[in-house]
Amino acid sequence: MKSIRAAIIGIGGFGAHHVKVMTELAGEGLLHIVAFADVRAEAYAEQLAQLTSFGAAHYADYEQMLREHPEIDFVVIATPIAAHKPMCVRVMQLGFHVLVEKPPAVTIQDLDEMIAAQRETGKLCQVNFQNTSGRAFRELLDQLAAGAVGRVTHVTGVGMWKRMRSYYERTRWAGKLMCDGQYVLDGTFNNPLAHLLNNCLITAGSGDARSAAPDWVQAELYHVNEIEGDDVSAIRVGTANGVTVHFYAMLSHHEHTVPSITVRGTEGEAHWNYQNKLTIRGRNGEESKSYGPENLVRNMYLNLMQAISGSGSPLLSSIEACRSFVLASNGAYESSRAVRTIPMEYVVEREEEGTTVRLLPGLSERMKDAADKGKLYAEYPFPWAVPTKPFSMAGYGRFELPAEMATSGANG
The missing domain is CATH 3.30.360.10 (Dihydrodipicolinate Reductase; domain 2)
Structure with a gap:
């Protein structure tokens, strides 16, 4: 599988676990971490150091990050629950595949809006229900x-x-x-x-x-x-x-x-x-x-990366x-x-x-x-x-x- 390019929004909370998985994959040459967005990145010194050590650029504004890095293949959204829907829809509309933390949304109207955006854009949207x-x-x-x-x-x-x-x-x-x-x-x-x-x-x-x-x-x-x-x-x-x-x-x-x-x-x-x-x-x-034991979050990344690479692998947890x-x-x-x-x-x-x-x-x-x-x-x-x-x-x-x-x- 070729090296896939990724970015992450939100590096605190459970985002720290995503950073760990991303840097491990980057260390193996499977993932290139292009950039990350967080308005309080300085509050997460360990994750900030990990990401910058792999050459990832920091942004406070995730839309600016995506405009300046169209080469990104997929974006991880590890923000508080209420931000999942608007960010997920916007990221897909801007042309990127998504891995969004669970739950993807807490109301059916928000989820249906996300599903509609996925269908309209044709972008992959994996939900990090890693226990699947x-x-x-x-x-x-x-x-x-x-x-x-x-x-x-x-x-x-x-x-x-x-x-x-x-x-x-x-x-x-x-x-x-x-x-x-x-x-x-x-x-x-x-x-x-x-x-x-x-x-x-x-x-x-x-x-x-x-x-x-x-x-x-x-x-x-x-x-x-x-x-x-x-x-x-x-x-x-x-x-x-x-x-x-x-x-x-x-x-x-x-x-x-x-x-x-x-x-x-x-x-x-x-x-x-x-x-x-x-x-x-x-x-x-x-x-x-x-x-x-298995690294279940890593499994979700690899599954999405294989799908992006055109292997025909179905998503383990599609939107x-x-x-x-x-x-x-x-x-x-x-x-x-x-x-x-x-x-x-x-x-x-x-x-x-x-x-x-x-x-x-x-x-x-x-x-x-x-x-x-x-x-x-x-x-x-x-x-x-x-x-x-x-x-x-x-x-x-x-x-x-x-x-x-x-x-x-x-x-x-």
Whole structure:
């Protein structure tokens, strides 16, 4: 593969991880880093030094950067969520391929605008849902497409993580539904565990998330922290191809556990997790594989670079393939209608690592059982949970924050 030329917008936050991958590829002669844009580059001394050591030029204005460097092949967008759509559309309109950080957008109208720009310009747009790139997950999709567990009927994702108070203090938009008049919708399924929900929907389509577009969504959203968004969620999705998807997430577990997906079919089941492990019990018996660590972000770069080089490789996470994810996310807010506060009588708060953390031990003990039974929290039932109704996604094309959420703020 010939050396590809790239630039990046945003080198702080998760952008630092992109810088690491880009400089590694540059060191191998696979990537030429032409330039980078950041209005606060001096605040990220390590990344600034790494990029300039490879001869990359610094710009405060990304459009100026692109005007002066038409030779760039693709642009990485690693900015805060609200900037993804306008930058992505503009970069493609200026004639460049894109690798945009996840989620590409948090409203379906923004995503559809990005898809329209991609179609109009003909430029490639890869979304950095890097958990689509691991060998165990690709093997899972191949096996499902080959009918290893028969017809897929149910997909269940479970993610149980711990987030300290410092996590919500790290940036102005953390835990917000809106920031500076723009949608952020920061919460379990739009940020830290977005990969899990996205992979659930791809799995429901046996590799094609578009075939698993949501027909309806039922969700319960809660928080234990003093935030606007959710840190506890349960989502049920009925898909166009007849698969039922369940998603369970909490950021108030007592430790970090490994997120996983269970797939049930008419002739068996499969289990995949973030540690790149896969077990299939199906028509051909039981098979387990463990692929070990991979640099998943690097995989996304190489996949896009191969596509740019004309190898014919399909994108692992095209902008169009993300539509089911954004619809499921928007439907979750429409169904829940509010992000409800879990009363402190069910919460444990303690000091840890120079900050505090709020835990929900009752859910930690029973979440996996609720997931095994396919029950939302109010159906289980948990005493703090509030029932919701399914929301039809038929003809859905525009998200607006439910009035109850717009007025409730951090008090739920």
